[in-house]
Amino acid sequence: MYMNTEDQKKIAAEKATENVQSGMVVGLGTGSTVYYALLKLGKMLQEGLDIVGVPTSAGTEKIATAQQIPLATLTTHPSIDLTIDGADEVDAYLNLIKGGGAALVREKIIANASKKILIVVDESKVSRVLGTTFPLPVEIVQFGWESTQTEVNRICGKSTLRLTSTEAGNRHPLITDNGNYILDCHFDGIPVPQEIELQLNNIPGVVENGIFVNRADKIIIGTPSGIRYME
Ligand code: 5RP
Secondary structure (H helix, E strand, O other), rough: OOHHHHHHHHHHHHHHHHOOOOOEEEEOOOOOOOOHHHHHOOOHHOOOOEEEEEOOOOOHHHHHHHHHEEEEEOOOOOOOEEEOOOOOOOOOOEEEEEEOOOOOOHHHHHOOOOOEEEEEHHHHEEEOOOOOOOOOOEOOOOOOHHHHHHHHHHHHOOEEEEEEOOOOOEEEEOOOOOOOEEEEEEEOOOOOOOEEEEHOOOOEEEEEEOOOOOOOEEEEEEOOEEEEEEE
């Protein structure tokens, strides 16, 4: 059976939930792929699963609450057994670009606190060189953001301030859950991601960037013909 992108997201996310066991503290990622894992976890809880989830965004907190997933924070649960999260781009070394959903800061904090990380994606996210199919999100503080952007552009060449629309159709800068802005940085490829990750984070005003190196344990990829893995 041929699977479209939505099917691919669903099978990857549901496959990841097979690793969730009672008693676990589970990091709950953000995005349209993880959404299917949240739905599945909701069903598993109704069938007797006993977990607590630590959400990576206000959006995920809302969905998880609707699914009656018991929630906790890093304050009460500083060590996470397993995190299921999505990604915008993945390479063959399991490096990631994240932050398309503007949750990269909390996602990286939760990744850092996690014993195991499963990344769920559809096949379109797999890339030969990171930074060739998706702009790199960089979260920056609002104060002096234009100066920060100038410094960021010295590294990536060109970036754009992420905008969002009000219901009335007016465009304004997107504000993250942490009260910051996002720059989307247009690289022609990021061959050495660990260097760019450090260089960007060294700029005053940069809070964090969406490069995740050596964090994922396994990528679960939904493809048109079924699941495949990178680990
Ligand atoms: C949010 C993220 C998401 O995991 C990433 O954007 C993937 O989202 P989706 O599954 O909707 O494509 O990093 O900050």
